[in-house]
Amino acid sequence: MSDVEAGTSSGRVEAFSDAVIAIAITLLVLEIRVPVVKDGESLSRALLDLWPKYATFAVSFLTIGVMWINHHTLFERIQRVDRRLLFVNLFLLMAISFVPFPTAVLGDYVQNAQAGHAAAALYGINMLLVGVGFLGLWMHLAAHPELRVAGFTDDDVRQALRRTVIGPLTYVVAIVVSFISAPAALAMYAAIVVYFAVGQISLTKG
Amino acid sequence: MSDVEAGTSSGRVEAFSDAVIAIAITLLVLEIRVPVVKDGESLSRALLDLWPKYATFAVSFLTIGVMWINHHTLFERIQRVDRRLLFVNLFLLMAISFVPFPTAVLGDYVQNAQAGHAAAALYGINMLLVGVGFLGLWMHLAAHPELRVAGFTDDDVRQALRRTVIGPLTYVVAIVVSFISAPAALAMYAAIVVYFAVGQISLTKG
Amino acid sequence: MSDVEAGTSSGRVEAFSDAVIAIAITLLVLEIRVPVVKDGESLSRALLDLWPKYATFAVSFLTIGVMWINHHTLFERIQRVDRRLLFVNLFLLMAISFVPFPTAVLGDYVQNAQAGHAAAALYGINMLLVGVGFLGLWMHLAAHPELRVAGFTDDDVRQALRRTVIGPLTYVVAIVVSFISAPAALAMYAAIVVYFAVGQISLTKG
Amino acid sequence: MSDVEAGTSSGRVEAFSDAVIAIAITLLVLEIRVPVVKDGESLSRALLDLWPKYATFAVSFLTIGVMWINHHTLFERIQRVDRRLLFVNLFLLMAISFVPFPTAVLGDYVQNAQAGHAAAALYGINMLLVGVGFLGLWMHLAAHPELRVAGFTDDDVRQALRRTVIGPLTYVVAIVVSFISAPAALAMYAAIVVYFAVGQISLTKG
Numbered sequence: 001m002s003d004v005e006a007g008t009s010s011g012r013v014e015a016f017s018d019a020v021i022a023i024a025i026t027l028l029v030l031e032i033r034v035p036v037v038k039d040g041e042s043l044s045r046a047l048l049d050l051w052p053k054y055a056t057f058a059v060s061f062l063t064i065g066v067m068w069i070n071h072h073t074l075f076e077r078i079q080r081v082d083r084r085l086l087f088v089n090l091f092l093l094m095a096i097s098f099v100p101f102p103t104a105v106l107g108d109y110v111q112n113a114q115a116g117h118a119a120a121a122l123y124g125i126n127m128l129l130v131g132v133g134f135l136g137l138w139m140h141l142a143a144h145p146e147l148r149v150a151g152f153t154d155d156d157v158r159q160a161l162r163r164t165v166i167g168p169l170t171y172v173v174a175i176v177v178s179f180i181s182a183p184a185a186l187a188m189y190a191a192i193v194v195y196f197a198v199g200q201i202s203l204t205k206g
Numbered sequence: 207m208s209d210v211e212a213g214t215s216s217g218r219v220e221a222f223s224d225a226v227i228a229i230a231i232t233l234l235v236l237e238i239r240v241p242v243v244k245d246g247e248s249l250s251r252a253l254l255d256l257w258p259k260y261a262t263f264a265v266s267f268l269t270i271g272v273m274w275i276n277h278h279t280l281f282e283r284i285q286r287v288d289r290r291l292l293f294v295n296l297f298l299l300m301a302i303s304f305v306p307f308p309t310a311v312l313g314d315y316v317q318n319a320q321a322g323h324a325a326a327a328l329y330g331i332n333m334l335l336v337g338v339g340f341l342g343l344w345m346h347l348a349a350h351p352e353l354r355v356a357g358f359t360d361d362d363v364r365q366a367l368r369r370t371v372i373g374p375l376t377y378v379v380a381i382v383v384s385f386i387s388a389p390a391a392l393a394m395y396a397a398i399v400v401y402f403a404v405g406q407i408s409l410t411k412g
Numbered sequence: 413m414s415d416v417e418a419g420t421s422s423g424r425v426e427a428f429s430d431a432v433i434a435i436a437i438t439l440l441v442l443e444i445r446v447p448v449v450k451d452g453e454s455l456s457r458a459l460l461d462l463w464p465k466y467a468t469f470a471v472s473f474l475t476i477g478v479m480w481i482n483h484h485t486l487f488e489r490i491q492r493v494d495r496r497l498l499f500v501n502l503f504l505l506m507a508i509s510f511v512p513f514p515t516a517v518l519g520d521y522v523q524n525a526q527a528g529h530a531a532a533a534l535y536g537i538n539m540l541l542v543g544v545g546f547l548g549l550w551m552h553l554a555a556h557p558e559l560r561v562a563g564f565t566d567d568d569v570r571q572a573l574r575r576t577v578i579g580p581l582t583y584v585v586a587i588v589v590s591f592i593s594a595p596a597a598l599a600m601y602a603a604i605v606v607y608f609a610v611g612q613i614s615l616t617k618g
Numbered sequence: 619m620s621d622v623e624a625g626t627s628s629g630r631v632e633a634f635s636d637a638v639i640a641i642a643i644t645l646l647v648l649e650i651r652v653p654v655v656k657d658g659e660s661l662s663r664a665l666l667d668l669w670p671k672y673a674t675f676a677v678s679f680l681t682i683g684v685m686w687i688n689h690h691t692l693f694e695r696i697q698r699v700d701r702r703l704l705f706v707n708l709f710l711l712m713a714i715s716f717v718p719f720p721t722a723v724l725g726d727y728v729q730n731a732q733a734g735h736a737a738a739a740l741y742g743i744n745m746l747l748v749g750v751g752f753l754g755l756w757m758h759l760a761a762h763p764e765l766r767v768a769g770f771t772d773d774d775v776r777q778a779l780r781r782t783v784i785g786p787l788t789y790v791v792a793i794v795v796s797f798i799s800a801p802a803a804l805a806m807y808a809a810i811v812v813y814f815a816v817g818q819i820s821l822t823k824g
Contacts (some may be wrong), residue, residue, distance in 0.1 A: 009670065012690070015636070015684065016636055016639075016640055018221070018225065019225060019637060019640035019641075020221075020644050022222055022229060022639060022644060023225075023227035023229055023641055023644035023645075024644050024647075025226060025303065026229035026230050026233065027229075027645075027647070027648065028303070029230075029233070029234075029303055029304055029306050029307050030233065030648065031652075032307050034307075034310045034311050034314050035311075037321055039320070040320075041321075041322040042320075042321075042324075043311075043315060043320070043321035043325060044323075044324035044327075047311070047324055047328060057304070058300065060301070061296075062296065062300070063297045065299075065300075069292065070221065070240075072218065072233050086687065087815065090679075090683040093643075093683075094676065094679045094680070094683075097643065097644045097646070097647055097679070098647055098675070099647075100647050100648070101647050101652075105652050105653075105654045105665070108652050109661060114657070114658075114660075114661070115655055115660075115661035118660075118661040118662035118665055119661060121662075122665060135768050138808075197293065215526055222429055224427070224460060225431060227428075228428055228431035228435060229431075229435055231505075232431075232432050232435035232436050232439065232509045233439075234509070235436075235439070235510055235512050235513050236511055236512070237512050240443075240513075240516045240517050240520050241517075246526075247532040248526075248527075249526070249527035249531060250529075250530035250533075253517070253530055253534060258439070263510070264506065267502075267506045267509070268506070271502040271505075271506075274428065275498065277423070278510065314573075325425060401497065430633070430634055430637065434634055434637035434638050434641060435637075435641055437638060437711075437714045437715065438637075438638050438641035438642050438645065439641075440715070441642075441645070441716055441717075441718050441719050442648065442718070444719050446719075446722045446723050446726050447723075449733055451732070454731075454732075454733075454736075455723075455727060455730075455732070455733035455735075455736040455737060456735075456736035456739075459723070459736055459740055470715070473708075473712045473715070474708065474712070477708045477711075480634065481704065532824075609705065613646065
C-alpha cells in the first residue's frame with residue numbers, strides 16, 4: 001500500500017469536497033445583482049422582473065444540494081482513496097464549482113428569444129459534466145473492489161451505475177430541448193432535480 | 207432503518223449547514239462597494255453616507271448569527287436525520303444563503319421614499335421564509351419522536367414550536383410596517399434580532 | 413448549568429469562528445479588480461500601479477492571520493462557552509468579517525492626498541473594533557473563572573489583558589496618524605502586524 | 619516545549635489551510651463574468667469567445683487542487699507546529715489565496731499581443747511564490763527534525779526538497795516564456811500542473 005493510499009483517508013477528501021460544495025452553493029446568491037431603479041420607477045416591479053434569477057438560483061441550489069447528498073452516499077461506500085479517484089473527484093468538484101456561472105447566464109438570458117438557447121444549453125452541458133464526474137467515480141469503484149467498504153458488492157455498484165447514468169442521459173435530452181425553448185429547458189432542469197431528490201432517496205433506501 | 211438514515215449522521219448535516227451559514231454571514235461584506243469620489247469630493251462624507259449599508263450589514267450579521275445558534279440548538283435535539291428532514295434543512299439553508307441579496311437591496315434603498323417599501327418588504331419576506339424553515343424542522347421533529355435524542359419530550363417540542371412561531375409572526379408584522387416606513391421596518395428588524403438573541407438564550411436555559 | 417452552556421462546546425464555536433476567519437481572509441483578493449487597459453497602454457504599468465492594492469491585501473491577510481492565531485490561543489484557555497461569550501465572539505467575528513471593505517477603500521485611496529485620510533482612519537477604526545472584541549472576550553474570562561480551563565489563573569488573565577490592550581491603543585495612534593499621512597498610517601498598520609506576530613509568539617512562549 | 623508548540627496541533631493548522639484552499643479554488647468561478655450581448659448578437663459566439671477564461675479557470679483549479687494534495691502530503695510528515703512554520707504556512711496560504719487575481723488577468727489578456735506578456739508573467743510570479751512557500755516549509759522541516767513524524771528521515775526530506783525545487787524552476791522558465799508568447803506560457807502552465815499531478819503521485823508512492 002502506497003503512502004497516499006494509506007494517508008489520504010476517505011474522510012479528509014470528503015471534508016474538502018464538502019467545503020467546495022458548500023462554498024459553491026452559497027456563492028450562487030452573488031450572481032443576483034441589486035436592480036438599479038431611477039426615481040419614479042418601481043422597485044417592486046424590478047424585483048419581480050428578476051424572477052428568472054430567483055428560479056435559476058433555486059434550481060441550482062437544490063441541484064447542488066442533491067449533488068452533495070449523492071457525493072456523501074458515494075463516499076460512504078469508499079474505504080480507501082487512490083490517486084485516480086482523487087483526480088476524478090477533483091474533476092467533479094471543478095464541474096460543481098463552475099455551476100454559478102451557467103446559473104447566472106441562464107438567469108440573465110432565459111427570456112431572450114435568441115440568446116436563451118445557448119444559455120440553457122450551457123447550463124445543461126455543465127450538469128452533464130457533473131454527471132460524467134459521478135459516473136467516473138462509480139466506474140472507478142466498479143473496477144477497484146479494494147477501495148470499497150466491506151459488504152458493498154459488484155451487484156451494488158452495477159445498480160448504482162445504472163441509476164447514475166440516468167442523470168447524464170436526462171441532461172442530454174434537456175440540452176436538445178434548449179434549442180427548442182429555453183424556458184422549457186429550465187422547467188426540465190427543475191423537474192430533473194425533483195426526480196433526483198426522490199430517486200436518490202429511494203436508492204439509499206434500497 | 208434505511209441506509210441514509212443510518213449513514214447521514216446528524217453531525218455531518220450540521221457541519222454542512224454550519225459551513226453554508228458561515229459563508230453566507232461572511233459574504234455580507236461584499237455587498238458594500240467602495241464609494242467613488244472625484245477630486246474635491248469628501249470620502250469621509252461618502253463613507254458616512256453609507257450608514258444604511260453598515261446598518262443592514264450589522265442587522266443581517268447578527269440575525270444570521272442567531273440563526274446559527276438556533277440551528278445548533280435544534281440539531282442538539284436530533285439523533286437521526288431522515289430524508290424529509292434533509293430536504294427541509296436544505297430549504298432552510300437556501301433561505302439563509304439568500305439573505306445577502308435583500309440585505310444589499312435594503313441597504314441601497316432604505317432611504318428612498320418610494321423604493322424603500324419594496325426593499326424592506328423583500329427583506330422581511332426572506333426572513334419569514336427562514337422562520338418557516340425552522341418551523342418545518344420543529345414540526346418534523348414533533349411528528350417523528352424517533353429522530354429525537356433521548357429525553358426530549360413531546361412537551362419540549364411543543365414549547366419549542368410555540369417559541370419558534372413568534373419569528374414568522376413578527377416578520378409578518380414587519381412586512382406590513384414596510385409599506386408604512388422602510389426605516390421603521392429596518393429598526394424593527396434590528397429589534398427582532400435583539401429580541402431573538404435574548405429569547406433564544408432563555409429558551410435554552412429553560 | 414444551562415443547556416446552552418453544556419451543549420455549546422468551545423470546540424464548535426471555535427470551528428464556526430475558524431470558518432468565518434478563513435472565508436474573510438480568502439475574500440480579500442476579490443477586492444483587487446483586473447485593470448482595464450486600452451490598446452497601446454501598458455498592462456505591466458497598470459499592474460505595477462496597483463501596488464497599494466497588493467500592500468493592503470498583504471497587511472490585511474497577515475493581520476487576519478494573526479487574529480486567527482490570537483483567537484485560537486484565547487479559546488485554548490476556554491473550557492465552557494456561556495451566552496455572553498457567544499455574543500461577544502459574534503461581535504468580534506462581525507468586525508473581522510468587515511475587514512475586506514476598509515482594505516479595499518484604503519487600497520483605492522491611500523495615494524489620494526485628500527481622501528487618503530478618511531480611508532486610513534476607517535481601516536484603523538475597523539482594527540480598533542477587532543481589538544475591542546478581543547478585549548471583551550478576555551474581560552469576560554477575567555470575570556468568569558468557571559469558563560476557563562484548569563490551571564489558567566487570574567494572574568494569567570491579567571497578563572493576557574495587559575498585552576491585548578496594546579492593540580487598540582496602537583490602532584488609536586494609527587488613526588491619529590491617518591489625519592497626518594495615509595501612507596504613514598499604512599506603514600504603521602504593517603508595523604503593527606509584525607509587532608503582534610512577534611508579540612503573540614512571545615506571549616504564548618511565556 | 620512552549621504553549622504554542624503544544625497547543626497548535628498540526629491538525630488544526632491543516633484544517634484552517636484546507637478551508638483557505640477550498641475557498642480560493644471555489645472563488646475562481648467568480649472571475650468569469652456573464653457576457654453582455656445586444657439583440658441580434660450571438661450569445662453562443664460570446665460564450666465560445668470566453669475560452670481563455672475557461673482555460674485559465676481549469677488550469678488554476680487543477681493547480682490549486684495539486685497544491686492541496688501537496689500541502690496534505692507535507693503535513694502528514696509534521697507532528698508539531700512551531701511559530702516559524704505557522705508563519706511560513708501563512709505566507710504560503712497568502713500566495714495561494716491570491717491565485718484568482720492573476721487567473722482573471724490572464725483570462726482577460728492572454729490573446730492580447732502586447733498586454734498578454736505581463737499577464738502571463740504575473741501568473742507565473744504568483745505560482746513561483748507558492749513554490750517558494752512550499753520550499754520554505756520543507757526547508758524548515760529539514761532544519762527541525764523534532765517537528766517531523768517518527769520515521770521521516772533526513773534523506774526523505776532531502777528527496778522531497780529536490781522534487782519541490784522543480785516547481786519554482788519550471789515557473790521561472792514559464793515567466794521567461796511569457797515574454798515570448800502568452801499563449802505558449804499558458805500552455806506551459808497547463809503542462810506543469812499535469813506534470814506535478816503525476817510527479818506528486820509518484821513522490822508519495824516512493
